[in-house]
Amino acid sequence: MTPLSSLATLRRNGTPRGITSVCSAHPVVLRAALRFGRDHATPVLIEATCNQVNHQGGYTGMTPADFAALVRDLAAQENCPPDLVLLGGDHLGPNPWRDLPAAEAMRQAEAMIAAYVEAGFRKLHLDASMGCKGEPPALDDATTASRAARLAAVAETAARASGGPLPLYIIGTEVPPPGGADHALDSIAPTSADAARTTIAIHRATFAAAGLQDAFSRAIGLVVQPGVEFGNHNVIFYDRSKTAALSALLDEEPQFVFEAHSTDYQGTPPLAALVQDGFPILKVGPELTFVLREALYALDLIASDLIPDYGDRPLMQAMEAVMLADPANWQRHYGEDSATQHLLRHFSLSDRIRYYWPHPTARQAVDRLLAALSGITVPLPLFWQHMPAAAAAFAGRPLDPTALLVWRVGTSLSAYHAACHPQA
Template sequence: MLTLEDLARLRREGRPRGMASVCSAHPLVLRAALRHGLRTGAPVLIEATCNQVNHQGGYTGMTPADFAALVRRISAEEGCPPGQLLLGGDHLGPNPWRALPAEAAMAEAGRMVAAYVAAGFSKIHLDTSMGCAGEPAALEDATTARRAARLARIADETARSHGLAPPRFILGTEVPPPGGADHALDSVAPTAPDAARATIAIHHETFAQEGLEDAFDRVLAFVVQPGVEFGNRNVALYDRTRARPLTAVLAEEPGLVFEAHSTDYQGPGPLAALVEDGFPILKVGPELTFVLREALYALDLIATELVPGYGTRPLAATMERVMRDRPADWQRHYPGSAADQHLLRHYSLSDRIRYYWPDPEARQAVDALTAALAGRRVPLPLWRQFLPAAEDHADRPLDPEALLIERVTASLAIYHAACHPDERKG
């Protein structure tokens, strides 16, 4: 089975392969990823972010141990072998506590990294680039590298004390905003090659100065900007010509690859090009919950037309109410008029509606929808009207959960094809 350590070697050999990184805490997305992995035999890399999951609970209310237990439970239910599952921690650093003075924020970051490693997360992205209270918003490479080395030491010490294999690290911080940009995008400039070289060099030098040469040997990739991003309304697609000076840096670093963030909505061609060009780790999250929401809203419309007494789009109405009652997770990201904000609340590509699915009212509305349609035969015209991609479900008893997982899997399959070009050719 493909491992993270294989990626640089396979690229050097002219046989590039990749690995999708599923960044979501939604149980149906997790189930889809694990079910897809079982079917394909490919490794299943699932990651949690510092804001989403941390030692204080994060916005999901889960610690790293809680999240790991959830994923492992679903994995066991799906029959996915434990050795096929990889857990990663994304953007681990002081970001959730950057309003605090640097030392206090870094102390919390250290506790978070320790919690991730102790819970069995073996792929650790250290991101210490953001300024804390009284500091510039973005720090220079030297400070960033010192703070990353500090967290790497904590990670290694935690692994040793728990009898675990030492973690593999991802370094580098030139990444898009978590969850996508808030503005319309024309294009996104790739990282300058000299900036990438400088970042790699100063981290290497700093880790050596701190006696962490062994930890640096376990650095698999650096995060850079390949020129991909999505905003609320549009997507900046990968242009390999513009990225060629950046990807040339890998010829000087044969043991490394690049990790690409915000690859959501890129589609088959750009994803395949990213893998071929040296970005074999493809982070995806909002696209997966977007297609889940898309399917849920289609079912909401179908039930409105098909099921007596169901009401008129009660799921969409519930989500509108829940989001307006608790606007903190979308308000600063969705500019414009009231009509603009209404559209973005439900249909933005950044999919901040994903934060609201755990709400009790939202769960109740989803449960009511799936109960209304479970076992019903939906006629072909309704599928063609509201979800043409699911036409093969026409006129047979519907399993709503299976349909939702199927729609998420359709996106995962695009990533799998990009990551496994040998299977495409076969």
């Protein structure tokens, strides 16, 4: 059994384990995940989304083959064994083309999922829940399942043609808004057991009617809302008292576990409770780029204080300029007040600044920062001032700033590892 296909068995046997799903295309985050997997001999599940990576390039400009090549290259650099690396595709469906008529949007979705499979992705989240041109924003279960089955049929054909293991599937679509909510939250209702039961039943019947029983036997997970979320300012933590009925559904459906989205910022105890309660696939993304930004800004402050000709926080200034020049990725999410917008552009938990790190101006500013501090000995008091958690490992010796960035992302991954491997 694979690390993914064994999750349901481990739960049934009373020895639940989890797996961290790293949802990021940032090379430093990917490097940190691969290094962590190598050092702990644990699987590294890395997922790309349909908007981020697709056969037309997505907003990263990468096809599935490009993304897979990036991960393989970084894994080789980190000496991470290839058999530890698992690639997944998230929200695979017509979402990037939902402004088109459904027939054309689904043709594009089919081409995309084939490209994912051909590039070696074997964990596929089938998500055709969104309406296309002239349709309601959210589709009924029957239409969603029918379109998911169409995508699975394409994936099965592509997998058999390209060789390798057959795909594992994730179904269901009840997830938080991508990247977190835009407003302060008090609570969020978990998925009802009845809704989850219906989703499974309709997908099972639809796949069977399409002759896809074998594919459905490899449906290992159902996306549900376990009542976790984060907004710009706050986090809604997992409350297991609200999910007892939902968790009990897994006893009726022993082939399944639940996949939890937006688990960012939960910390180890809530994450461990999620794993224990049948939500072992823990997706994280914005937290990892948030702590990366946190470390970059700390280094920016250190360099400003330490190096006479470096300037006054030039990295933060560069990011502010880039975001103001191209506000599309943050403007709708951060309200109308200019002071609040400024704060959230840099420090929102939704971390929409992550979309701007690939910009040439941002890359130049990061490169200048790393070059300025490379090999420089940073005094202990300066680390205590700007990044105290890193002081013990990095103060008083020649600094490798990239190693510090990887370390900082790794501290977040450690919280997930502790939750997923409680006896490790």
